[in-house]
Amino acid sequence: MNNEDTPSESGGHRGYRLHNVAIPARPLEPALYLVATPIGNLGDITLRALETLAGADVLACEDTRVTRVLLDRYGIRNRPFAYHEHNADEAGPRLLAALAAGKSVALVSDAGTPLVSDPGYRLAQAAIEAGYRVIPIPGASAPLAALVGSGLPNDAFLFAGFLPVKDKARRDRLAELAATPATLLFFESPHRIGATLAAAADVLGPTRKASVCRELTKTYEEFRRGTLAELAAHYAENDNVKGEIVLVISPPEEKQADEADVEAILANLATSMPTAKAAAEAARLTGLPRKELYQRLLDMKVRDER
Numbered sequence: 001m002n003n004e005d006t007p008s009e010s011g012g013h014r015g016y017r018l019h020n021v022a023i024p025a026r027p028l029e030p031a032l033y034l035v036a037t038p039i040g041n042l043g044d045i046t047l048r049a050l051e052t053l054a055g056a057d058v059l060a061c062e063d064t065r066v067t068r069v070l071l072d073r074y075g076i077r078n079r080p081f082a083y084h085e086h087n088a089d090e091a092g093p094r095l096l097a098a099l100a101a102g103k104s105v106a107l108v109s110d111a112g113t114p115l116v117s118d119p120g121y122r123l124a125q126a127a128i129e130a131g132y133r134v135i136p137i138p139g140a141s142a143p144l145a146a147l148v149g150s151g152l153p154n155d156a157f158l159f160a161g162f163l164p165v166k167d168k169a170r171r172d173r174l175a176e177l178a179a180t181p182a183t184l185l186f187f188e189s190p191h192r193i194g195a196t197l198a199a200a201a202d203v204l205g206p207t208r209k210a211s212v213c214r215e216l217t218k219t220y221e222e223f224r225r226g227t228l229a230e231l232a233a234h235y236a237e238n239d240n241v242k243g244e245i246v247l248v249i250s251p252p253e254e255k256q257a258d259e260a261d262v263e264a265i266l267a268n269l270a271t272s273m274p275t276a277k278a279a280a281e282a283a284r285l286t287g288l289p290r291k292e293l294y295q296r297l298l299d300m301k302v303r304d305e306r
Helices: 047-055 064-073 088-100 120-129 142-150 167-177 193-204 228-237 259-270 275-286 290-305
Strands: 015-018 021-024 032-035 058-061 080-082 105-108 134-137 157-162 183-188 209-214 222-227 245-249
Touching: 015 047, 032 047, 032 120, 047 105, 047 134, 058 064, 058 088, 064 080, 080 088, 088 105, 088 120, 105 120, 120 134, 142 183, 142 209, 142 222, 142 245, 157 167, 167 193, 183 193, 193 209, 193 228, 193 245, 193 275, 209 228, 222 228, 259 275, 259 290, 275 290
Parallel strands: 032 105, 032 134, 058 080, 058 105, 157 183
Antiparallel strands: 015 021, 183 245, 209 222, 209 245
16 A cells, blocks of 8 residues: 555654745644646635635545645645545545544545535535534635626526436437526536537527636636537537636526416427427527426316317
């Protein structure tokens, strides 16, 4: 077993360097610290995060190689311990044992805020259930950076993580979210962004506004804005996409459909589409919940058969 497999306390030197100035880090109270780290630009680290990373008794991270880049940049000697999806069942209890022994444990992901689409959620939940204090150290967040840079409404938003890989499941998930009165945010991989945009244009409507936010805070940061149809067409022709992506999609337009309109829309769609697809399209057109419209279609079929 190598040294990175076992949680170990920080050595005698607890501190960090900022512009070649050595700054000592104060000891931390026993707790689990969830520390946000930069999503690209290492200058986005906070002073509180640096002091926490340097002062923690145990530093747990997703990938020790990635975290060491950050630690070396700021002269932090704390030795990271690997905690990730593939070793969480074994590493999690060791970190809880460190908390039980009165140690301070800092947790970071490869980039951004821990617990957002990573296994840190399981550790935080276990720590809370065991009665340990959990302290967030806020900082960089890819979804929030994408939201504020997209130019789309930000008074209400829903971060929905990654969409399913398979096309049908992806479309079903988009249909579930179609009428949500909020801006939608998704993580997406560069080799799937074209297919995702095509599905979103079909399910949510081609004129709905969106922004593909790529390589946030990095050298080649890009915000590509347009309608879903425009973006789908662009990425259909440009499939050599690289970098990490956040897809931001505007809320549905408010539509006031009276009862007669809804009935007519459902009846028309039911003549050319399967029930589930008709319900999804009706949800897009009316802004009403897909499940409610699906049930109404079933009721209409029963009524027509009488």
